[in-house]
Amino acid sequence: MxxxxxxxxxxxxxxxxxxxxxxxxxxxxxxxxxxxxxxxFKPNTEIFQFPPTFLPDTFTIGAYTDILTNPEKLRFFINSYLVAGAVVLLTLLAGIMAGYALSRFQFPLKSLLNTVVISVQAVPPITLLIPYFGLVVWLKLYDSLWALMLTYMVATIPYAILMMTGYFNTIPRELDEAVKVDGGNTMRTLWQVLVPIARPGIVSVGAYTFMVAWNEFLFALTLTQSRENRTVPVGIQLLMGEHSFKWSEMMAMSVLGCLPVLVLFLIFQRQFVSGMTAGAVKS
Amino acid sequence: MSPTLLVMLIMMAVPVAMVFVYSTLSNVVMERDPEFVGIENYLTLFGDEIFRKALGQTAIFTVTSVTLHLLIGLGFAMMLNSGLLPRLAAALFRVIYILPWVFTASIVVILWQLLLNPNGVINYLLEAASLIDSKVEWFSNPSLALGTVIFINVWAGYPFIMISLLAGLQGIPGDLYEAAEIDGAGWRARFFNITIPQLFPILLAVAMLDFIWNLQQFPIIWLATGGGPLNATETIATFTYNLAFSKHEFAMASASGVVLFVVSAIVALFYVRHQKARD
CATH class of the missing domain: 1.20.5 (Single alpha-helices involved in coiled-coils or other helix-helix interfaces)
Structure with a gap:
């Protein structure tokens, strides 16, 4: 008792x-x-008001309308969407094709793939940036969004291949054979049968890739130069340097800047989390 | 398939080889015919007081960040996994706790620059609580700057560890705890004899990954302080960046980049061996 x-x-x-x-x-x-x-949502004068206000005394969406009607600032967002969108599409395409091949046809490459994925982690971005800077200049891609797309994919594609191989491995091969008996070829099997089944995996790789591309700072800072090629993370910092006194606008910019990743995260929470822990917490 | 992988390998292996070569030449890129200088760049580098300071600060930054990431990550993961929470509350807290992870570094830094502004809300609260008696300059005071940057980095980085450990905790069989409870083991015994040993492989794996990432951390430090004030937050990453892209000393920068790479690679090697052993 x-x-x-x-x-x-x-x-x-x-x-x-x-x-x-x-x-x-x-x-x-x-x-x-x-x-x-x-x-x-506070007017700028209220930001450092003493004592500070928690809820805005004067509620205003002025900071947002300023950003959304300013083509120069909108440009940062357009660039980020373009880069992240292209990187996601190309990464998924490469990941699906290569992952399928690795999963269905015997290649002695599995361990090589693992090596590449780990190497991507092990090579510091700052170290890689020095030769990439030269490469990008040589390819005449300096100060273009192409430079960013190309370099981001070096990091995202190996990871996507590894993840997609894993997902395809969980789908029984009998399914492929059934389609082939019905007269389908390899590509049809992949796109019409396997890809729909592997959708959770594709979503998780896609969301993770989007986040990596949307958030990247160092390469975007160094491989682009003119204002019209800046992405959101660099753009925010540019504005910060120029009008550091406009805090409410900086905060509105930050809210808009984290919105896409936040929305993706809230919708695809489980896939996001499984994508992020796949490397460390494997069985 | 193999073409993709081959391209990736070339995009990784060739640049790394190039950096190694650069680091043995007199100033590449800037000179038309750079000469071979052997290890001279490395000697200059290690003779540089600021580089040595950056080495030490990189060690402090990395070890402190990883330790705090692990402590906070484990603490939060255990609270979320306690089983004493209604399902909805657990889901809600989980989302809040992951939140810092979705912010890009430049937003993280701006956010904390607002909060930690001398006239900002944190100083106000500390002053109201009589913990400080004058406005603290979190970023521009050389003796505080490194701590401030580490704090921001801890805030931004713990969610990855937390999520990984949460997945690990959920994988520990519940009957282990039940058996221990029947044997009369208190929470401390259960924590040290079940949780920690069961979690250890994952703990070690995430610690090593996190170690590599923090060693290479650039954006948060660069944006918060740029390595200053008076080099108080200089790390190998910011030092390398400055050499290459402010001073255009690409050969020296390559040498510095190689140092960072070698340290990362050693940890990565341990990580690979650890992961292989787990398979």
């Missing part, structure tokens, strides 16, 4: 401690993002 009561009490105490811990954690993790969102 006493043991059950003391256990009940200790579970109760545990619960209280847990909720305190969770709340503190949520403040640490979430407060900065909340502050960003709230600040983006």
């Amino acid at each position: 006493t043991t059950t009561r003391s256990r009940g009490r200790s579970v109760g105490a545990q619960r209280v401690a847990l909720w305190i811990g969770l709340t503190l954690g949520a403040i640490f993790a979430g407060f900065p993002a909340l502050w960003m969102l709230l600040s983006s």
Whole structure:
């Protein structure tokens, strides 16, 4: 009797401690993002008002309308969408084709693939950037979005191939054979049968690739130069340097800048998480 | 298939080889006929006081960041996995805890520059709580800058560890805990005798991956402080970038880049061996 009561009490105490811990954690993790969102709706004069306001005293969407009606700032977003979109499409295409081949036809390449994926992690971007800078200049791609697409794919494609190979491996080969008996060829088997089944894998690779391409900073900073070729992460910093006093606009820009990845994340949460942990937490 | 892989290999292996070659030449790119100088660039590099300072700070930055990532990641993962939460609450907290991970580095930095501005909300709160009596310059005070940058980096980077460890925790069989409880083991015994040993392979794997990433961390440091003030936050990555793209010393930058690569590669080698052993 006493043991059950003391256990009940200790579970109760545990619960209280847990909720305190969770709340503190949520403040640490979430407060900065909340502050960003709230600040983006404050007029600039309210940002450093003393004492600070939590909710905007004067609610305004002025910062957003400023950005969305300014072609120069919109350009950053268009560039980021173009680069990330192209990288996702090409990465998925390469990942699906190569992953299918690796999964269905015996290549002695599996370990090589693993090596490439690990090497991509091991080579510091800053080290790679020095020869890439030369390569990009030599290819006459310096200061173009092509330079970014090309270099981002070096990192995203090996990962996509590895992931897609894994997904195709889980789909039984009997399915391929059934299609072939019906007169389908290899490509038809791939696109009409396997790709629809592997959709969760494709979504997870696609979302992860989008995030990598959307968020990349170092190459975008170095391989482009003119304002009209800047992507969002670099563009925000440019504006920051020029009008560091316009904090509400910087915050609105940041909200818009993280929106696509955030939306993708909220929709495809499970795929996102499995994509991100696949490397470290393999069985 | 193999053409793709071949291209990828060329895009990785050839550039790395090129950097090695560059690092043994007199200033490449800028000179028309660079000469072979052997290890001279490396000698200059290690003779440079700021480079040595950057080495030390890279070590501090990396070790502190990885340690805090692991502690916070494990703490949050265990809270989420405690089983004492309603399902919806657990899902909600999980989303909030992953949030920092979706922000790109330049947004992370701007956000914290606003929060940690001398006139910003954090100084205000600390002042209101009487923890500080004058406005703290988090970024421009040389003795605080490295700590500030590490803090921002910890905030931005723990979610990956948390998610990986959460997946690991969910994989620990529940009857292990039940058996321990029947044997009268307290939470401490359960944590050190079940959770940690069961989680260890994943813990080690994510720690090594995180170590490599933090070693190479560039955007957060560069955007927050640019390596300053007075080189107080200089790391090998920012040092290399400055050599190459501000001073146009590409050969020296290559040597510095090689140093960073070699350290990363050693850790990566351990990581590969560890992953192979797990298979």
